[in-house]
Amino acid sequence: MSITVNIYYKGKNGSAKEFVKEMTESGVVDKIRKEEGNEKYEYYFSQKDPETVLLIDRWKDQESLDIHHASPMMEQILKLREKYSLTATAERFETNSDVPEKDKKFIGK
8 A cells, every 4th residue: 555645835026936945955855755555656747837846655565654654854844844835735645555566557658
């Protein structure tokens, strides 16, 4: 089972992009990616809303996610979020299988 959390960071005047830049340049992103159980940690920029950044954050299980939430990096993330005056909303998904065979034809290679 994997747990994916989509976090939408919203700011003003480019602050969400600046947040991502500082998260990356400070090394926090690399540290998170190296945490045991992290499967994906990627930011995506919205074409429709340039003030919104999507983080796709995937973990192998709840225990890995709990350890991440208790890590010092969470405090850094929260401080940066406050620094850039970002709001955040989240969606959580749990998966326990690959894409069904019948759906793979719509995805391609």
